[in-house]
Structures are given as C-alpha cells and as structure tokens.
Amino acid sequence: MKKLFLFWVIINTSCYSFSQKSETSIPDMLQKSFIWVNQKATNAVVFAKEVYLNKLTDIPVYIFADSYYSLFINGKHIRSGPSRFDPNYPEYDSLLISKNILKQKNLITVLVYSGVSNSMRMKHTGGLTICFKVGNRLCSTDTSWKSNVNTRFKSPVSVWGGIIENINATDEADDCLYPNLKNKEWEPAEKSDGKLWGVLHQRTLPLLAHRLINPLFKPNDVTDTLFDYKFDKNYFIQPEITLSAKKGTIITLPYQGSFASSYNNRFVYIAKDGLQNFKTLEGFGITQNSLKIHSSAPITIKKINFYNPVYPYRFKNYFECSDSMLNALFKMSLHTLQQVTEDGYEDCIWERAEWMGDAGIVEYPLSRISSINEITNKPDHRLIQKMLRDIANSSDSTGKLKAHHPSSRFDIHAYIEDYSCIWIQSLRTYVERTNDIGFLSEMWPVLNRQLKEILSRKTARGLIMGREFVIFDNPLKYKVCEGATLNAFVYKALTDAAYLSIKMHDTCSEKLYKDESGNLKTAFNKYLWNDSLHLFNASLTDQPNYHSALLPLDRGIVSEQRISMVENWLLSNANNCSRKMMPYTHFWLLQFLYQHNNPDTALSIIKMRWFKMYDLYVHNGFTMSEGFSGNRPFHNFGIVPAYFFCTGILGVKETAKASDTVIINPQLGSLNYAKGNVVTEAGLIKVDWQKRGKRLYFSIGLPVHTNAELRFNNMGNDVICIDKRLYKLQKKTGYQYIVINKSCKGNIE
DSSP: OOOOOOEEEOOOTTOTTSOOOTTSOHHHHHHHTOEEOSOTTOOEEEEEOEEEOSSOOOEEEEEEEESEEEEEETTEEEEEEOOOOBTTBOEEEEEEEOTTOOSSEEEEEEEEEOSOOSSSOOOOOOEEEEEEEETTEEEEOOTTSEEESOSSBOOOEEETTEEEEEEEGGGOSSOTTSOOTTSTTOEEOEEOOGGGSOOOEEOSSOOOOOEEEOOSBOOSOSEEEEEEEEOSSOOEEEEEEEEEEOTTOEEEEEOOSTTGGGOSEEEEEEOOSEEEEEEOSSOEEOSTTEEEEEEEEEEEEEEEEEEEOOOOOOBOOEEEESOHHHHHHHHHHHHHHHHTBSSSBOSBTTTOOOBHHHIIIIIHHHHHTTBBOTTTSSBOOHHHHHHHHHHHTTOOTTOOOOSBOSSOOOSTTTOOHHHHHHHHHHHHHHHHHHOOHHHHHHHHHHHHHHHHHHHTTBOTTSOBOEEOOOSTTOTTTTOEESOHHHHHHHHHHHHHHHHHHHHTTOHHHHHHHHHHHHHHHHHHHHHSEETTTTEEOSBTTBOOOHHHHHHHHHHTOSOHHHHHHHHHHHHHSHHHHHHTOOTTTHHHHHHHHHHTTOHHHHHHHHHHHTHHHHHHHHHSOSOOBSSTTSOSBSBGGGGHHHHHIIIIISOBOOOSSTTSOEEEOOOOTTOSEEEEEEEETTEEEEEEEEEETTEEEEEEEOOTTOOEEEEESSOSSSEEEETTEEEEOEEETTEEEEEEOTTOOOSBO
C-alpha cells in the first residue's frame, strides 16, 4: 500500500508569517518553501493556515506537490495536479483564484497523496510548496502552517494505471476541508529540504480541461444500492457526488478495463450519517459507455456531476466523405485521442503511460494536423516537447532511454530499442516544425549518449545487435539478433541525428552520424538481402517477413537498386500483410500505399480490418481499440487511419515550415467526394473534392501568403475545375500538377 498525504492550508494576507523578498523568483521561492509533516512515513495529511484579504482581486497561485494535490478554497474544489514529473525536473502549476475568495477570512486546503508509484509517478518523498503573489510580494508556505494526519483521506493504493482512493468519512469528527484549527489534531508543519527535488519549472502544458459531461440516462430510482449511468460515448471522468447515507455504508466505483481482475475498484468511500459530498481526485475511464455505482446499503443520490479532465485540444480539422464508415472512424479517432491525452500522450485508459512508440508514430502525427496552439495559432507541439523531455530525464549512466517515463517501472518493457530511435525521430520532427534550437541544445547531450550506447552494440559485420521490434505482431519480437527492423530503426535514428547535427552546427557529429549511417546501410544490404527471394531476411538466421520488407523501406535503409523489388512485393502482398498486422503497424502500411498512389487498396484494408471498431461506434462506446477484434477498447492504436484521411484522401501533406509550398495530392479512390480542414504549419487548409463524370471539381481555402501545389495521379484528363475556374494541368514524371494561390485566375476561359 502506497503513501497518501493530505494537506490543509490557511493563509494570512498580511503575510507576517511568510518570507518576503520581492526580488526572489517564483521557482526559487517554491524551492525554498517545501513543507511536510513530522511523521515522515505519513502519507495522508492536511495542512492549514488562514488568509485575510482587504479587497477582492485575482490572486496568482503557484503550487507543486509530490505526488498529487487537490486545492480547495473555502471548501470548494479548485484544481488538482501537478502534471506528471520526474523528481529531477518538477513542474509547478500556475492558477488565478478570485471567484471563491471572500473579502475577509479565507480557508485554502490542499489534499496531497505522496509516495505513489504508477505509470505516471515515481516513488519519491512527500512534499508541498505554494507561493502566492499578493501585490508585489511573494508569500509562501512555511512552518506556521498547520497539519493533520487524522482525516478521512486514507492511503491510496498504487496501481499501474493510477491510484485507488480510499476515504472513510466516519474517521473524522470535523470536516478536514473546513476545520477548526484550534483542535488538538492540528500540528505545525515542518520545513522540508527543497534540494530533494530539482529546480522547479513552470508547467509546460496548459491546465487540463474540466468539461461537464451529462449522462444520456440516469437511474429512475434516486435511492438504491446500484446506479447505472449511461453516456453517449466512453469518457475519461471524475465524478462528484452529493448523497445521503447511513454511517458505514461502503460506496465503490468498480474498475472497467482489461486489467479489472488486478483490482476491483477505482474508488472506495465509507459514508458518515446524513448528507455528504465527495469528488474523486483521480480520473478513470469508462467502457461500454456506462458507469455503475455500488453501495453496501441503500443510498440517496441528491446530485452527481461527471467531469472530463483531459488535455484541452483545440481541434480545427474536419473530415467528411461519401463513405459513412470512414466518417464514423474519423470522429471516433479524434474522440479517442482526446480521451487518452491528459498531461501527456497516453496509450489507453487502463495504463495511462507515455509510451514513446505510441506517441511518436500514432498520436503526435494526428494531433499536429488536428489541433492548434491557442497562443501561436499554429499546430500544437507542446505535448511532444514535454514527452521528449520526460523521456530524456530517464537517461541512465549508459545513455539508454526508457520506453516510457516518468515511472519507476523496470522490466522487459522498461527499455525498448526501437522506441529510443523513435525518440530521436520525434525530436527531429519537432525541431523541423518549430525551429526550437534551445530545446534541441537541451536534448543534444541525451541524444549523443543514446546513440553512443546503440553504436556500442555494433558487431564485426557492422550490424547492430539488439532486440527486434517489440510490437506484438512481429514474429521476431524480443529476439536478440542482428535483425532487419532494429537496424532499420537505427539507420533512421542516425540520419535524423545527422540532420540535427547541422542545426547544432556540430560538424564532428554530422560526419560521425553520416559515416555510421552509410556503413550501416552497406552492411544491411550485404548481409540481410536474400537473393533468391528478392527480399531482406528478418535476421541472419530468419527468413523474410512482412516487417522486414515494410520497415526497412520506410526507414530508408534499402539500397536504390533494390527499392523497386521490395515495393513490388509489398504492393502485391498488402492485403496478406494487413491480415497479420495490428492496427499500430498499419501506420507504415497505409503510408506506403498512399505514397504509391494505391488508395483503393488502402480503403479496402481500412473497411475490412476496422469494421469491428466501427461496430463499436454504433453499439459500444465510441472509442477505438488496441486490436482488430474490438478487444481492449479505449486505446490509441485504433486511431491510425484518421491521419491518412487528411493526408491521403484529402491529400494535404504536412509542411516542415510555414514558408513551404503546401502539397495537396488528393487520392479519392472509389469515393465520390471528400471535404475537410487540415492544420498545417502554414495555417488551416480547407479542401473540397467532388467527382463529376471524368472531371474533378475542387474548392480550396488557403492561408494568406500561402501557395499550394496540386498534384494528381492518373487523372485521365488534363483539366481540373478549381473554385469554378478551369485549369490546364502541367506534367511531370509520374503526375500532373498546378501551383495556385489566392491571386490565381483560371487559365482556361
């Protein structure tokens, strides 16, 4: 059982009990102002101090706690946090409080759970620090704060996907969220050493959204022992319940998900007599669009609210076409992406871990063409920036990066070689699009240490020894060998590092990584090519498979004279490959098919393989699943096709810089029309394609000062109608094209 800490705070506006140094920065003040309780092993505590304000005003509050906090003002819940963190790089939250402040005495309370170890937290020591900005003064926590270890909040149980909260309302005579501080259980807080944490940094991400979700169906009976709330979709939720019960009644929120057998409940509440209220600090996902509330004796639910604490995406993209199944899959994918993103890209609602492979290949591509940063009005890259830093903080003495972080997990999945390469790929993509050289400089030593560790595995043949691509559909998963997929991932990482070396003006590293990638490509094509089958062997001792064809081609390690042979095999065997692959691996397969102008094969694969997930749209919760059978719903793997609806069907290709000409290469296949919006670095691109006979009619909306090159494969004619004007297309090898901008006029009258 893990540690829980509850902290209650009351602050005096005169700030007599606070350190006051206007020149002190907020991070410095927070670092110096950590407090805890005298029982070091205690993990459920409340701290308190009173606040007096002469006038109503917005008060900036800066707060951090290890592991979790919930902030209350005058008994009203304000915010929970902080974002997930490595203790070496904690991030504090910044809030403005005003509407809950009274003109005179104010009571501020903070619930802190400490010592938690799960997919988002590393087991560490308990601590809390708060800084208030009152006028030009900074007022922070100190030993004048009171603490209470005997409250209704008990130790939570750490589980892989979060915590199980335990609240026993019969265990306190007073309301610990609105107490009488003169009672003897309130003791002075103790100062804690801020050096136990690294320098505190301002939160990277915006605060989570807190949208109210209304159920479609509420139980008819308000007094019962079982309440079943139905929703239009699956959601990640935080319930808040006001109820009447008899003392000792046990109320539970059962866990739903793939690992339900590991622990039965997500929340346990033991009621006191009469009217009472509780809100979970922890969020959790519901499946089958339903939440059941159980109680050991009849209770009366007076009021219940369901909140949706997820990342505040600002989705600006849109997709609609002539196929209703594809339309549904697109909506499901965005909803699933929203619900599995909190303070980081997550895999699913039962793990909630930041897996680098999931984020880099599936979530980051879809989110950056879907959502904008409300500050820059450009694609939102903040989630991947934080994740890159989170993973970087896991770098050990050998240079290895963990597959997900922050967590204390160390098992077969702690380090995954191909995920380390995807970290480098994602860093390159982030830098290409943001030109954030400062962040690259921060990550640069980590990248070099990781590649040094990888290159230390080079064999006499010049290949890298390690575990093969660990995704579950790879026949060689986890096998330690000189494998095709691992070496393909390493090659891509080396070429990405060479590109980033140029950004860093590091000519020595540029030469090293170019030389190493060239040598690896030579060795790969020499030792792994199968002359009789005209494919790459999966390893020195294993025959070719679909992974050893698809991934080396995608990663660019195939020599030029062999590319067409591998491509032709994949085009001939795409359907067979699909039947052996999980949704995740289809990212590379669909990308290959659209790159080779094969939209009908791509669409037939999506409609065949994603049919059971589409069935969930109608019957079972509106979220995508990890596998094609519909098993393990509420997982990011299933969202893969949505990216290609925008970049393939609509044809809006991603640009690395806002100044680039946007390439639009629509591939409708058998569809009659498709329309939508796509977020790019240049701005929002709006397109509308329609087939009428043999002619394609097109409408386009471009940002100011943006050019677009429209490309067409196998048009059948050389004329297109764009915004009611006819254009004659020019020809290049393999396609027809035209460059347009806002000032274009039709060249055929």
